[in-house]
Amino acid sequence: MGKRVVVVGTQWGDEGKGKITDYLANKADVVVRSQGGNNAGHTIFFNDNKYALHLIPSGVFNPNIKNIMANGMVINPKALIQELEELKQKGITDFKLYISNRAHVVMPYHIELDELFETLKGEDAVGTTKKGIGPAYSDKVSRIGIRIGDLLKKETLKAKIDTSVRFANILFKSQNKKLFDSEAIYQEFVQIGEVLKPYVCDTSKLLNDEIDSGKNILFEGAQGTMLCIEHGTYPYVTSSSPTAASIPLNTGIAPTLITDVFGVTKAYTTRVGGGVFATEFEDETARRIRTIGHEYGTTTKRPRRIGWLDMVVLKHVKRINGLTGIGVMLLDVLTGIEYLKICTGYLLNGEEIDYVPAEYEDYRNCLPIYEVYPGWTEDITQVKSFEELPENCQNYLKAIEHHLGVKVTLFSVGPDRNQTVTLNTIF
Ligand code: IMP
Numbered sequence: 001m002g003k004r005v006v007v008v009g010t011q012w013g014d015e016g017k018g019k020i021t022d023y024l025a026n027k028a029d030v031v032v033r034s035q036g037g038n039n040a041g042h043t044i045f046f047n048d049n050k051y052a053l054h055l056i057p058s059g060v061f062n063p064n065i066k067n068i069m070a071n072g073m074v075i076n077p078k079a080l081i082q083e084l085e086e087l088k089q090k091g092i093t094d095f096k097l098y099i100s101n102r103a104h105v106v107m108p109y110h111i112e113l114d115e116l117f118e119t120l121k122g123e124d125a126v127g128t129t130k131k132g133i134g135p136a137y138s139d140k141v142s143r144i145g146i147r148i149g150d151l152l153k154k155e156t157l158k159a160k161i162d163t164s165v166r167f168a169n170i171l172f173k174s175q176n177k178k179l180f181d182s183e184a185i186y187q188e189f190v191q192i193g194e195v196l197k198p199y200v201c202d203t204s205k206l207l208n209d210e211i212d213s214g215k216n217i218l219f220e221g222a223q224g225t226m227l228c229i230e231h232g233t234y235p236y237v238t239s240s241s242p243t244a245a246s247i248p249l250n251t252g253i254a255p256t257l258i259t260d261v262f263g264v265t266k267a268y269t270t271r272v273g274g275g276v277f278a279t280e281f282e283d284e285t286a287r288r289i290r291t292i293g294h295e296y297g298t299t300t301k302r303p304r305r306i307g308w309l310d311m312v313v314l315k316h317v318k319r320i321n322g323l324t325g326i327g328v329m330l331l332d333v334l335t336g337i338e339y340l341k342i343c344t345g346y347l348l349n350g351e352e353i354d355y356v357p358a359e360y361e362d363y364r365n366c367l368p369i370y371e372v373y374p375g376w377t378e379d380i381t382q383v384k385s386f387e388e389l390p391e392n393c394q395n396y397l398k399a400i401e402h403h404l405g406v407k408v409t410l411f412s413v414g415p416d417r418n419q420t421v422t423l424n425t426i427f
Contacts, residue, residue, distance in 0.1 A: 002029070002216040003259045003427055006244045009224030010263040010317040012233075012271040013242075014297070014304065016329030016412060017264045018042025021058040021220040023420050024262075027427035029215035030066045031059030032207065033222065034250035035240040037074040037106055037136070038083075039129040040222035041298025045415045049090065052298055055080050056097065058220055060087065063094040066210065068203045071102035072240065072250025074136040075148060076111075077192045099196060100203040101149030102252075105189075107161075109168040109180045110135040116175060126236055127273030129299050137239035139164060148200055151193030158186045204252025211257060216427050219247050221264070225317040226271075233356075233363060236275025244321040262409065262426060263323040265314060267331045267396070270304040272297045276363045279307035279343045293333040308341040308370065311403040316356040318406055325409035325424065328397060332413045337375045342399055343368040373399060381414045386423060 005024065009015045022044045025031050038054035044061070045051075051061070055075060059065035069075060087093070110132030117134065118125045128134060139145040144164045150157050165182035172179050211217060223242040226232045230241050240246070248255040268289060271277045286306040289295065295304040317323070334340060345354050346366035357363045376390040383389055386397070397408050409424045 002211070002214045004211065004217045004219070004253075004257050005260040005262055005426060006219040006221070006247050006258055006321075007262050007264060008221045008244055008317075008321050008323075009242060010265040010314055010323070010326065011224045011269050012226045012277075013040070013222075013224040014270055014272070015224060015264040015266050016327075017221050018044050018053070018058060019329065019412065019415070019417070019420070020262070020264050020327050020410070021218065022046075022061070023417055024218055024426055025059040025065060026062060027216060028059060028065060028218035030068060030207065030210050030217045031057040032068040032070055032217065032219045032251055033057045033073060034070045034219055034247055035072040035242060036222040036238060037131060037133050038076050038079045039131045039133045039238060039299060043298050046417050051090070054083060054299060056083055056087070059218070060095045060097065061092060063096070066096045066098060066206075068207060068251070069097070069099045069103060070203050070207070070251040071100040072246065073100070073103045074106050074133055074140070075099070075103050076106035076131065077151070077189075077196060081192070081195055097199050098201050098203050098206055099148055099199045101147065101152075101200050102202075102204075103148045104136055104140045105146045105148060105151065106132040106136040107146060107164065108185065109165060109172075110139070112177070113168060113171065116171065116177065125274060127275070131299070134239040139167075142167075146189075148196065151189055152197055152200060154190055154193075157190065157193075158182075161186050161189065207251060207253055211253065219251070225320060226313060228320075231316070231320050233275045233360065235360070236273065260324045260426065261321050263314075263317065263321065263326040263406070264329060265309075265326055266329050267334050268309055269307040269313070270295050271307070272300065272302050272304050276360060277305055277307055278312070278346060278363070278366050279310045279341075279368045280305050281307060285337055288337070289333055293330050308343055308368070309400070310343040310368070311400075312343060312346055312354060312356060314404050315354070318404060323406050325426065326400075326404065326406050327410040327412065328400060328408055329412045331393065331397075331411050332381050332419075334375060334396075335380060336377055340373045340375050340396060341370040342373065342403070344371055344403060345369040371399070381419060383413050384421060386421065
């Protein structure tokens with residue numbers, strides 16, 4: 001029987017899930033992306049090439065792997081077509097891609113609405129990627145969304161677009177903005193439907209058939225658990241749930257089918273966009289980490305905020321996802337830093353707490369309590385085993401394991417596929 005492994009981000013996204021997913025993808029028969037849209041960005045390096053994927057699952061580089069974009073996603077079809085084009089230009093043409101007919105479509109007015117809502121929120125803006133993700137999910141739950149399958153039904157598509165555009169235009173009109181023309185959108189999206197048609201199917205059925213025939217399935221995460229609409233730092237979150245719990249719902253499999261939940265964490269912490277971040281700091285060391293770790297957003301190019309590793313966050317994330325192992329990424333970026341800090345608790349109004357407060361106002365007042373670990377200066381980028389790591393680096397990993405109570409299954413010492421050390425097999 002195959003395994004069904006979920007990869008989840010344990011922080012605020014950008015943990016290096018792309019690299020791990022790509023690394024694990026070669027052992028999988030099917031790779032599934034289940035939520036979010038082109039707000040995500042996976043950077044993958046191999047054969048001296050750099051690939052940035054935003055929508056397409058990472059198994060696309062292996063012609064034997066089936067890649068599924070599942071029902072929980074919100075897909076901007078123009079961005080998808082552009083991504084397919086870019087792959088083609090780099091010679092990646094032999095791949096298997098399946099798009100759920102139940103996935104929702106990010107429409108042009110969703111992108112404008114994202115911009116508008118952010119402007120109207122003023123100082124309280126979320127700092128979204130402005131890709132229309134929130135408004136697309138809003139339309140989905142308001143039951144006026146357009147689904148990928150709708151694009152293939154010309155006869156009924158027009159009425160659906162009319163309704164959705166009518167609602168959007170009420171908002172645009174109230175702000176004296178240019179209104180959207182539903183006829184023009186209809187004409188354009190009928191064409192888009194034709195382009196996507198060969199890829200569209202009932203991916204839940206496909207996925208269950210693959211599971212029944214004993215295949216290994218990899219559910220690749222996008223964003224991180226701290227950006228989860230349910231369990232993240234609301235309202236500074238994304239509009240979907242990037243947790244293991246969301247996988248069954250977002251892909252159409254039974255919850256009992258998941259076998260492993262692999263958490264991916266940076267050796268430190270980063271965040272893009274607004275919102276609370278207890279271990280954030282900005283000084284010479286933070287700037288060094290930003291430069292060496294290339295901590296700029298894959299999607300928006302924004303500089304990422306930098307912080308120390310936060311075990312309160314990781315324990316919260318472990319609880320929600322039931323992590324069965326973790327991968328510690330970008331360990332090499334910490335080389336040369338004299339002292340490293342790990343946050344083990346918070347001080348809230350003079351009281352020590354070990355959980356993530358639900359209320360943003362409380363979380364904002366939390367002060368981190370740190371343990372300090374001596375750093376290392378040796379180059380670790382060619383290391384192939386735990387034993388080869390300098391002692392202080394080993395101790396840093398052991399401290400993570402000790403506080404979290406989850407095995408470090410893997411660590412990464414550089415951007416290349418080969419710079420990955422696995423301590424336990426995942427597939
Ligand atoms: P949205 O998903 O574009 O609505 O953005 C909501 C919040 O999630 C913002 O703070 C974004 O910066 C953040 N976000 C969304 N996707 C990612 C990601 O893939 N990596 C890191 N942050 C993300």
